[in-house]
Amino acid sequence: MDFFGTLMRLARKYFKPHHRIIIALLFFTNIAALAFLFNSHNDRAEISKYPLIDFSRNFIAQEHYIINFQPLRDDLKEIIKKEQYKGVEVSIYMEFLNTGANISINPDSRIFPASLNKLPISMAMMKKIENGSWGINDELVLLPVDINQKYGKLYQYPVGSIFTIEFLLKTALQQSDNTAFAILYRNMDAVELNSVLEELGLKDLFNDAGQITAKEYSRLFRALYTASFLNRENSEFMLEWLSDTDFSEFLSRDIPKNIMFAHKFGINEEDRVFSDSGIVYAENRPYLITVLVSVTGNGTPESDLEHAVRIMSEISQKTFLYINEL
Incomplete structure (x- = not known):
């Protein structure tokens, strides 16, 4: 039986043209609503079939669950080994966020964070706002x-200039501006930061020398992501804010421009340390990566920076x- 055809013949017989349009719209709207409810019911039924499985598995396809990172781990270890012969210390932490599978190389190496320390302070500031x-x-x-x-402009x-907290936070995070950070830090209580x-479980993030490990620092970005x-x-x-920066070196260099990378970089030429940490929002396959580099030897500030760029670029x-x- 042609139900729709019968309905339209009755509509033409008993209703005016504009009434027929309204009836047709109502009919299709109801059909769409029924289809939505049916699909929603099926989705709920599908989810309820696997109550012991990670809930996110209902929305992420199987092919986007990667657990074997041994080939990449071996490649990255080769990079680190090569740099160690040159007197360069490198610490890496990478975590594939869909599965939690991770790579940690030189996990106990503590390196001065340079401007990476701006992120926990900024998170503490945002908590005060919250x-x-x-x-x-x-x-x-x-x-x-x-x-x-x-660093920064x-x-x-002039002294006495007034800035909003939002402006200072964005400037400290996006441009790594030291003056913006100093204003914020001066207005923070040490007890609040501690x-x-x-609360983040990072009481020992900084040692007495103010150094960090790549793995521990990465937990800050995981806390933002979750x-x-x-x-x-x-x-x-x-x-x-962290994804809207003009800095395109270090880990950013070899990430396609259409891929969002929310990250914080650090440069301290005096201590010869360089760092980058953040989340790469690769389509359906986001991952967290932190790289800390400490350069030794007789290089110039310019050659140190170029060396750090090459290392991070290759890793990325x-x-x-x-x-x-x-």
Whole structure:
């Protein structure tokens, strides 16, 4: 029986043209609603069949679950071994976020973080905003003690300049501006920062010399990715800021421009340390990566930087290709 045809013949017989249009729209709307409910029921039934399986498995296809990273691990170890002969210390932590499979090379190596320390401070700031102690549009003033010319351009502003907390956070994270960071840090209580690290389970993130390990530091980005420390809105804010930077060296160099990379980089030419850490949002296959590099020898600041760029570029390229071509 042609149900739809019969319905339309009756509509033409008893209703005016504009009424027929309304009836047809209602008919198709109801059909769509029934189809949606039917599919939703099937989806719920499918999910309920596997109550012991990770819930995210219902939304991620099997081919995007990678567990074997041994070939990549071997390749990265070769890079590290080659650099050790040159007097360069490298620490790597990589985690495939769909499965938690990870690579940790020189996990106990502690290296000065350079500007990576701006991230935990910024997360502590955002926590104060989240709990209502501060507002994101509250303003802080630039004092002489805050001026730092080593990185960034905010030091060029006159003493007494006023900036919103949002502006300072974005400038510290995106441009790694030391003056913006100094203003924020001056307004933080050490007790507040320590409580943040304790809440994250990172009480020993920094040793007495202020050094970090790649693996421990990576937990900061995992906390943002899972919105397990800040709420989802504020975690999203921070990851958006971290992905909107003009810095395109280190790990960024060999990540395609259409792939989002939310990261924090660090450069300290005096201590000859270079670092980069963040989340690569490869399609259906996001991963977290942190690389710390400490250079020794008789190089110049320029050659040290070029060396660090080459190391991180090679690590990033091999990691991205392995994950996306497997």
